Amino acid sequence: MSIDELEALLLVQDSDITLDQLRHRRAAMPERAELTARSADLRATEAERAEVGERHRVVLAEERRIDDEAQTVGERADEVNKRLYSGTISSPRELQAMQADIDMLHRRRSDLEDEELEVMEQRETLDSELATLDAQIASLQASVSELTATIAATEAEIDADVAREMAARATLAEPIADSLLRDYDRRRAQNRGAGAARLVGTTCQACHLTIPSTEAERVRRDAGSVVSYCDNCSAILVP
Ligand SMILES: [Zn+2]
Numbered sequence: 001m002s003i004d005e006l007e008a009l010l011l012v013q014d015s016d017i018t019l020d021q022l023r024h025r026r027a028a029m030p031e032r033a034e035l036t037a038r039s040a041d042l043r044a045t046e047a048e049r050a051e052v053g054e055r056h057r058v059v060l061a062e063e064r065r066i067d068d069e070a071q072t073v074g075e076r077a078d079e080v081n082k083r084l085y086s087g088t089i090s091s092p093r094e095l096q097a098m099q100a101d102i103d104m105l106h107r108r109r110s111d112l113e114d115e116e117l118e119v120m121e122q123r124e125t126l127d128s129e130l131a132t133l134d135a136q137i138a139s140l141q142a143s144v145s146e147l148t149a150t151i152a153a154t155e156a157e158i159d160a161d162v163a164r165e166m167a168a169r170a171t172l173a174e175p176i177a178d179s180l181l182r183d184y185d186r187r188r189a190q191n192r193g194a195g196a197a198r199l200v201g202t203t204c205q206a207c208h209l210t211i212p213s214t215e216a217e218r219v220r221r222d223a224g225s226v227v228s229y230c231d232n233c234s235a236i237l238v239p
Pocket of ligand 1: 197206207208209234
């Protein structure tokens with residue numbers, strides 16, 4: 001163990017702090033929360049679109065059914081009308097009955113047309129609801145793809161930074177004995193990020209608490225041969 005290894009530990013720790021920051025930035029990207037929210041909005045809007053689409057389908061089918069029936073009734077009225085004026089029927093009773101039929105068919109068609117108008121209004125309301133929902137869905141889909149692309153690009157950028165930093169860390173860690181590096185890694189994991197700390201005077205720079213001056217002197221004296229730890233935070237002390 002040498003003082004150089006202890007110095008190298010502090011540089012490795014700087015690199016580890018940078019790596020932690022990069023990983024935190026990757027995980028806490030604000031676009032992630034936004035993507036989750038937009039995706040939920042999209043799913044809800046699509047569900048609403050499906051529900052309104054189903055109502056629209058039913059109303060449109062009803063509109064067509066009424067329209068068909070109105071047409072059929074109209075055609076029947078025309079037929080009876082044609083026969084009425086064909087001159088082939090002379091019985092006044094029969095002619096009167098046919099006229100009554102025609103009147104009944106015209107009333108029926110008029111009722112059907114009123115009904116159709118009402119259903120058409122419902123369908124038109126649903127048309128515009130669907131158009132609004134389609135526009136919302138398109139805009140949400142655009143947001144989702146944009147956010148997904150932004151996240152992917154930022155991830156790639158951060159991953160490249162992480163790879164570079166890890167290579168730098170490996171180089172910095174080269175002069176450090178494996179056992180000391182493992183000791184540092186374990187302490188850093190247990191000590192919320194501080195595996196090693198500079199000892200300035202009698203103050204540990206990790207926890208900012210002081211150790212007795214005789215202890216600080218001993219740490220300085222032994223630095224080349226014995227690894228010393230902060231009594232308070234257990235970081236490896238680097239004089
Ligand atoms: Zn400490």
